[in-house]
Amino acid sequence: GDSVTQMEGPVTLSEEAFLTINCTYTATGYPSLFWYVQYPGEGLQLLLKATKADDKGSNKGFEATYRKETTSFHLEKGSVQVSDSAVYFCALRGSNYKLTFGKGTLLTVNP
Amino acid sequence: NAGVTQTPKFQVLKTGQSMTLQCAQDMNHNSMYWYRQDPGMGLRLIYYSASEGTTDKGEVPNGYNVSRLNKREFSLRLESAAPSQTSVYFCASSELGGRGNTEAFFGQGTRLTVV
Numbered sequence: 001g002d003s004v005t006q007m008e009g010p011v012t013l014s015e016e017a018f019l020t021i022n023c024t025y026t027a028t029g030y031p032s033l034f035w036y037v038q039y040p041g042e043g044l045q046l047l048l049k050a051t052k053a054d055d056k057g058s059n060k061g062f063e064a065t066y067r068k069e070t071t072s073f074h075l076e077k078g079s080v081q082v083s084d085s086a087v088y089f090c091a092l093r094g095s096n097y098k099l100t101f102g103k104g105t106l107l108t109v110n111p
Numbered sequence: 112n113a114g115v116t117q118t119p120k121f122q123v124l125k126t127g128q129s130m131t132l133q134c135a136q137d138m139n140h141n142s143m144y145w146y147r148q149d150p151g152m153g154l155r156l157i158y159y160s161a162s163e164g165t166t167d168k169g170e171v172p173n174g175y176n177v178s179r180l181n182k183r184e185f186s187l188r189l190e191s192a193a194p195s196q197t198s199v200y201f202c203a204s205s206e207l208g209g210r211g212n213t214e215a216f217f218g219q220g221t222r223l224t225v226v
Binding site: 043 | 152167213
């Protein structure tokens with residue numbers, strides 16, 4: 001079945017540092033890929049998405065590129081802010097419409 | 112625009128009690144989902160409904176039942192609550208999409224404690 005493996009946390013960075021959170025997936029067919037963010041005490045919000053190979057999703061300075069050859073969708077940001085502190089989830093939606101999530105990565109950004 | 116609304120927000124149950132978590136969406140989405148979130152486990156799919164009239168088991172369906180009452184509403188029932196069902200429960204909805212390429216919208220969650 002479909003699965004998502006993402007980098008275990010927690011990740012602690014200083015403000016303005018570079019961020020990478022790795023995500024790889026297993027799925028049949030051509031899944032759509034997503035990154036969601038969860039701020040403390042809230043539900044999940046979509047951060048960015050990509051629906052086909054080589055697509056780049058971007059939002060709020062975050063980027064991720066759909067790499068079919070390596071089955072990866074790594075999240076990057078060039079300069080993190082304290083307000084980026086949250087839990088980040090990689091997810092895929094497969095041909096059966098099921099939405100599968102990774103375990104999440106807690107990011108803490110210190111001033 | 113309310114989006115996805117879950118009720119209740121908090122609940123404490125005694126072992127063996129039953130309850131139903133309610134979820135409603137006003138975005139005319141076809142697909143709806145129930146997840147549970149536990150520390151270190153991420154989000155695990157309990158049940159989902161790809162479209163009105165269909166439901167399917169997810170990763171952790173044991174101890175739960177669901178009802179897709181209509182296109183708007185998807186409820187989750189615990190028939191006999193157990194401490195292992197202490198968790199935060201999230202409902203989500205999405206459009207079906209031609210290749211399943213549309214985002215899911217989440218409710219604010221229900222924090223359930225079983226004592």
